[in-house]
Amino acid sequence: MSNRYAIVLAAGKGTRMKSKLYKVLHPVLGKPMVQHVVDQLQPLGLEEIITVVGFGAEQVQEQLGDTVRFVVQEEQLGTGHAVQQAETHLNGKQGTTIVVCGDTPLLTKETLQAVLEHHEQEEAAVTILTAQANDPTGYGRIVRDNQGQVSKIVEQKDATAEELAVQEINTGTYCFDNVLLFDALKQVSNDNAQGEYYLPDVIEIAQQQAQKVSAFQTARFSETIGVNDRVALSQAESLMKQRINEYHMRNGVTIIDPAHTYIGADVVIAPDVVIEPGTVLKGSTVIESNAVIGPHSEINNCHIGEGTVVRHSVANASHIGKRVQIGPFAHIRPEANIGDGVKIGNFVEIKKAKVDNNSKVSHLSYIGDAEIGSDVNVGCGTITVNYDGKNKFQTIIEDEAFIGCNANLIAPVRIGKGALVAAGSTIHEDVPSDALSIGRAKQVNKEDYAKKYK
Known part of the structure; x- marks a missing residue:
């Protein structure tokens, strides 16, 4: 097993939550979302967990304490820019870096361990955690070639009618070869409608360099949902409650x-x-x-x-x-x-x-x-x-x-x-x-x- 690192993206304020409370601090069954994420990462034998914070950083730092290392994204310039803030601590290190969003509280250590192991066994440069969604509306679609390999990720607004029919979606969790990650981030452009640096652009850069891009599909789509508003928060609460109650009843x-x-x-x-x-x-x-x-x-x-x-x-x-x-x-x-x-x-x-x-x-x-x-x-x-x-x-x-x-x-x-x-x-x-x-x-x-x- 190679060295493993983690980056938790927790810099977004979450305007759709319409709340004074920093988004990733909203609780699911009494525990802040970002704490759920860090707690599931900790058993995975990681050398380091780096949490990217921005607005409201002090509250997140108080919650997580010394269990992680913090870096600050001063301006919200996209997910690629957020990951780039961890370069000071990870640049040049050999191994695998898993990137997880701080608003995905339902991800389990079993799923995160499985995607890491798949990435290492495949000797991939990039591995995308994917899932099958009954209703993929709003998600990026995973497009595969005739051999079943990932050819690209297409955002909904850019997808053709054929691509919109694809139900395998990008969950926003990735494993990267750490050296490739930070080298590729230097090549990511913000020439897009939002003027932001997107982390998925690293996948296209890896393919251009003939690097292997893989995908690991989890059987549990419900684990992968991100919480962006109060409706999704209530759904996460309900799913977490059901999961925990079933665990205790089975025990x-x-x-x-x-x-x-x-x-x-x-x-x-x-x-x-x-x-x-x-x-x-x-x-x-x-x-x-x-x-x-x-x-x-x-x-x-x-x-x-x-x-x-x-x-x-x-x-x-x-x-x-x-x-x-x-x-x-x-x-x-x-x-x-x-x-x-x-x-x-x-x-x-x-x-x-x-x-x-x-x-x-x-x-x-x-x-x-x-x-x-x-x-x-x-x-x-x-x-x-x-x-x-x-x-x-x-x-x-x-x-x-x-x-x-x-x-x-x-x-x-x-x-x-x-x-x-x-x-x-x-x-x-x-x-x-x-x-x-x-x-x-x-x-x-x-x-x-x-x-x-x-």
Whole structure:
């Protein structure tokens, strides 16, 4: 295998998107399009991935970070001109360069690997990734000779009636001999209606030099679609959703209603998980076996343990243990750490708090900036009062404590092991282990007072 390089074309603003957001940053199932492309390139053993950016470059650089090298196309002068910006880093290097558009989020590493291998086995100077389209309108057509070799690419506006009938289309992904690529780009002219330097012109130059031009046809046209407007974006979203859901179902996950289940590309789900309708799973979420998620739950960047049930709830950036019951209508905010066998009930909010094994926060409570031990019962309406308007403070509830309903625990405060807090109490001092703490206002009954209002 020769050295391999990649160039990702991500410099176009995308005016047809009609958006302030840079085109390749529009998400497909929660991940920017250009990130999908780079993620599929990374497993291919590439020496270098160079991303060509232009308008909005800072946002793309922030998204991709140090996983790629960036070059800037100051003026939008065509795809050939964009590739030429990578010459500083690739000029003179032996090997294969694959060029991919940053708005083709459905391309898979398997297809990209296949076209690279075909290019190298054929010892071609240029290989075009092609596909069969039922409706090729708008695409460049691949014209082959009697031996089945590529003779030219014809854009629709320049095609004859016979060429318009061709259904094999140019996907805009290419493999090049790297040295030939940059030598040929110096010969590309902008003498055309758009006044731009077109990358496909390299193919004609290679043929004029008697270099081999090959084509590799993928069986999956849907992988190759480029996203240029919101309609295509929705199509990409739908296709990606279908692909990901089918992958999980074939690996033993039950998805009750795939049409209304959204699973991000980086989500990991073990066999025998059940996903109920209306569920959204995003980020680097991991779900262990026998969990039940949904209906109508949103999970983002969480680890969810074996046998846990999450219903009608939202969880973000947290660790949730085994055999946990969450919901309905619970909110698990970032940095929550929920142990095994815990119950987080309806209308409970947990934020930056640890809830240890077998504890219960059953309903209508806020637990923020807290450490709750094991086998603790937190009664209905309990609040950890963690914020004084400027700073956050911690509440600690030790093992086996019992917190009565409607308790206000004013942090910083510690409730000792096995302690009892009476219902309706406001606690602002530490409670010793095994103590009963009552912090209520004195009750006063005024006889016949209510008659004034009747």
